[in-house]
Amino acid sequence: xxxxxxxxxxxxxxxxxxxxxxxxxxxxxxxxxxxxxxxxxxxxxxxxxxxxxxxxxxxxxxxxxxxxxxxxxxxxxxxxxxxxxxxxxxxxxxxxxxxxxxxxxxxxxxxxxxxxxxxxxxxxxxxxxxxxxxxxxxxxxxxxxxxxxxxxxxxxxxxxxxxxxxxxxxxxxxxxxxxxxxxxxxxxxxxxxxxxxxxxxxxxxxxxxxxxxxxxxxxxx
Numbered sequence: 001x002x003x004x005x006x007x008x009x010x011x012x013x014x015x016x017x018x019x020x021x022x023x024x025x026x027x028x029x030x031x032x033x034x035x036x037x038x039x040x041x042x043x044x045x046x047x048x049x050x051x052x053x054x055x056x057x058x059x060x061x062x063x064x065x066x067x068x069x070x071x072x073x074x075x076x077x078x079x080x081x082x083x084x085x086x087x088x089x090x091x092x093x094x095x096x097x098x099x100x101x102x103x104x105x106x107x108x109x110x111x112x113x114x115x116x117x118x119x120x121x122x123x124x125x126x127x128x129x130x131x132x133x134x135x136x137x138x139x140x141x142x143x144x145x146x147x148x149x150x151x152x153x154x155x156x157x158x159x160x161x162x163x164x165x166x167x168x169x170x171x172x173x174x175x176x177x178x179x180x181x182x183x184x185x186x187x188x189x190x191x192x193x194x195x196x197x198x199x200x201x202x203x204x205x206x207x208x209x210x211x212x213x214x215x216x217x218x219x220x221x
Contacts, residue, residue, distance in 0.1 A: 002078040003098060003153075005030045007050070008064030009085035013040040019083070020048035022091040027081065031072060035064040041085070061150075062164070062171020069159045080159065082152040088194045089151040096189050097153040104187060108158045109179055111144070112151030112191040120193045132211065136173055139218050140180035145188050147176060158184065170210040177218050 005023040009016055009032050016032065023030045032050040034042035036058035046052045053067055065082060072080050081097060083089040089112065097110050115133070118126045129148045136147040150172060154162070161182065164174040176186060 001098060001102060003027050003081055003094070004072055004077045004079070005081045005083060005091070005094070006065070006068040006072060007032045007045075007083060007085045008035060008061050008068065009033065009037065009041050009045065010035040010058060010061070010064070011037045011039050011041060012085035013037070013044055015087040016041050016085045017044045017048040019085050019087055019091065020045050020050045023081075023083070023094070024049050026091050026094045031068055032085070033064040033068045035059060035061065045085075060167035060171070061169055062174075063167040065171065066163060066167075069154070069162060073156050073159045076156075078156055080154045080156070082150060082154060084150050090192050090194060093151075093189075093191050096191065097151075100187055100189050101153060101155075107185055107187040108155035109175075109184060110153040110187045110189050111146065111176070112149040113146040113188040114149055114191055114193040115146045116190050117193060120195060122195060125195075132173075135215060136176060139177055139215060140186070142180055142186060144176055144180075144186060147173060149191070151189075151191055153189075166210070166214065168210060170214050173211060174214055177214075181218070 005027050020030050030050040032045040032052050034054045036055045042052050042054055053071060081094055100110055129146060133144050133147040137144045162175050164171055164178055166174045
């Protein structure tokens with residue numbers, strides 16, 4: 001099966017080259033969307049062998065994913081592997097998604113699940129992930145074990161339906177809701193929990209407000 005890695009990246013110059021190189025060892029082709037970083041993220045990604053698209057200004061993770069999806073769908077790519085540029089997802093585990101998709105071809109969105117082993121996940125994130133996943137599961141009307149995981153495999157046929165309104169981190173939640181409401185079954189693949197000393201781009205107050213606005217928009221519909 002044809003599979004290309006898509007990495008939305010914002011100020012990830014510390015890890016991006018390593019992530020790109022390890023992805024290329026797994027899938028060959030890697031596309032990085034530099035979301036207006038202002039540092040050497042794009043330069044280092046290109047040097048490591050990635051194709052590069054750039055936003056002139058920071059538009060948000062969701063906007064970067066949508067830019068990459070449009071580009072790869074236009075290229076006729078069959079499967080698109082989403083992962084972050086900060087090293088929290090192990091490219092070596094892409095094979096798990098490939099195996100799952102080949103075993104169940106009717107599932108067109110596969111979501112990484114870190115919740116089987118949370119010993120290395122900070123307690124506050126573990127609690128937050130469990131609560132948000134429970135809430136998203138209610139809205140999606142199917143079980144979503146780790147709604148906050150950005151490690152995802154997307155089939156080209158559903159990518160055009162992911163032109164959601166959101167452009168930030170809440171895009172990853174709206175993706176799940178929209179597809180679930182359209183009858184798509186979302187599969188889960190066990191992945192490793194990886195946390196380093198990187199500074200998260202998530203803004204706790206602002207992004208939490210966006211998340212709950214999203215939930216209220218779909219609740220009861």
